[in-house]
Amino acid sequence: MKCKQIVKELADYLDEALDPTLRESIELHLEKCKDCRLVVDTTKQTIQIYCNSEPAPLPQTTRQRLHEALAKHLRRARA
Numbered sequence: 001m002k003c004k005q006i007v008k009e010l011a012d013y014l015d016e017a018l019d020p021t022l023r024e025s026i027e028l029h030l031e032k033c034k035d036c037r038l039v040v041d042t043t044k045q046t047i048q049i050y051c052n053s054e055p056a057p058l059p060q061t062t063r064q065r066l067h068e069a070l071a072k073h074l075r076r077a078r079a
């Protein structure tokens, strides 16, 4: 399981729509990869804020943090 793949499956993973085998591979990767964990945590937080609040634009800081984490992660995954 590669970092890029994690990012690709992230939406389904957070939706709990993945098959158990794939889910397990992601969780294994997350245990070892701090960067992916950061991306997953940030995304989770973003979704929680989004779901728990009135329909409103995503807080600017959260969106920025998410973008920064993703950009940083993708840069590193490509290297």
Ligand SMILES: [Zn+2]
Pocket (backbone or CB within 6 Å): 002, 003, 006, 029, 033, 034, 035, 036
């Ligand atoms: Zn990773």
